[in-house]
Amino acid sequence: xxxxxxxxxxxxxxxxxxxxxxxxxxxxxxxxxxxxxxxxxxxxxxxxxxxxxxxxxxxxxxxxxxxxxxxxxxxxxxxxxxxxxxxxxxxxxxxxxxxxxxxxxxxxxx
Amino acid sequence: xxxxxxxxxxxxxxxxxxxxxxxxxxxxxxxxxxxxxxxxxxxxxxxxxxxxxxxxxxxxxxxxxxxxxxxxxxxxxxxxxxxxxxxxxxxxxxxxxxxxxxxxxxxxxxxxxx
Numbered sequence: 759x760x761x762x763x764x765x766x767x768x769x770x771x772x773x774x775x776x777x778x779x780x781x782x783x784x785x786x787x788x789x790x791x792x793x794x795x796x797x798x799x800x801x802x803x804x805x806x807x808x809x810x811x812x813x814x815x816x817x818x819x820x821x822x823x824x825x826x827x828x829x830x831x832x833x834x835x836x837x838x839x840x841x842x843x844x845x846x847x848x849x850x851x852x853x854x855x856x857x858x859x860x861x862x863x864x865x866x867x868x
Numbered sequence: 869x870x871x872x873x874x875x876x877x878x879x880x881x882x883x884x885x886x887x888x889x890x891x892x893x894x895x896x897x898x899x900x901x902x903x904x905x906x907x908x909x910x911x912x913x914x915x916x917x918x919x920x921x922x923x924x925x926x927x928x929x930x931x932x933x934x935x936x937x938x939x940x941x942x943x944x945x946x947x948x949x950x951x952x953x954x955x956x957x958x959x960x961x962x963x964x965x966x967x968x969x970x971x972x973x974x975x976x977x978x979x980x981x982x
Contacts, residue, residue: 762910791970798978801911801959803970844910846971855924856901856971858910 761785762847764859771835771866779862781845783826788848791856792819792830796841804843805830835866870894872974874960880980881950889945889977893962899923901971902935902945903959911959917943918965950981 763782771777781790789808793801805812805819807828812819816835821828832839842861849855873892881887893900898919903911914933915925919940928935932951937943947954957976 793971793973800975801961801971801973803972806970846910855913855916857913858903860908860910 761849761857762845762859764843764845764862766862767860768863769865771864773835773837773866773868775835777832777835777864779830779832779843779845779864781828781830781859783828783847785826785847786850787823787826788850790821790828790845790847792828793844793846793858794841795844795861799841801844832864835864837866837868840864840866872960872962872972874958874974874977876977877975878978878980880982882982883951884949887947887950887979889958889960891943891945891960891974893941893943893960894972896964897962897972898940898965899963900937900943901959901961901963902943903961904956905959905976906956914945947979950979952981955979955981 761784765780791806792804794804795801807819807821809821809823816833818831842863844861846856846858875890879887901916902914905911915928915935917937920937932948935945957978959976961971961973963971
């Protein structure tokens with residue numbers, strides 16, 4: 759079964775609005791990462807966040823390992839934020855073995 | 869610092885043909901991963917290596933897929949007899965052994981099997 763569930767599947771925002779992306783894990787995990795992918799582009803690591811809250815510019819990631827969940831908050835969205843956001847968990851039985859969700863497709867419109 | 873390099877960028881095959889994908893990880897990264905990403909889905913792990921050793925290849929279709937990393941640096945993923953269901957982007961990623969290390973991905977090879 760799917761070990762990593764992401765929601766929503768897709769999201770459309772007007773420029774300037776905020777977004778909250780969720781990631782839930784069906785098993786225990788060692789750590790997790792958030793990635794960003796443009797259509798046809800490579801995956802770029804946005805956050806490595808095993809626990810707690812991390813911020814980078816307009817992006818904030820909060821991970822609660824015990825509750826098996828993580829969120830990515832995007833504030834004051836910009837058109838260039840459009841793309842797919844994926845989360846991945848490090849499986850506890852495999853050293854640095856990462857499993858991915860299906861992603862949230864974000865479209866920011868003017 | 870150079871990133872993860874993959875080649876070719878695109879491949880188009882007829883069913884039954886063979887194809888090889890090549891990956892050059894970031895220098896010094898001891899862990900290398902191959903992922904398969906079907907259209908509009910998340911990447912799915914096929915195999916990963918620590919140096920030259922296979923750590924997990926349980927998701928690799930062993931009858932047609934093979935992967936090697938003979939010197940613990942570059943890696944090759946080969947599909948012996950491609951099927952239409954193999955159509956996907958094949959991604960290579962690398963990382964270093966220490967805890968809290970990010971995955972770095974290449975641009976991928978987009979494979980279409982007709």
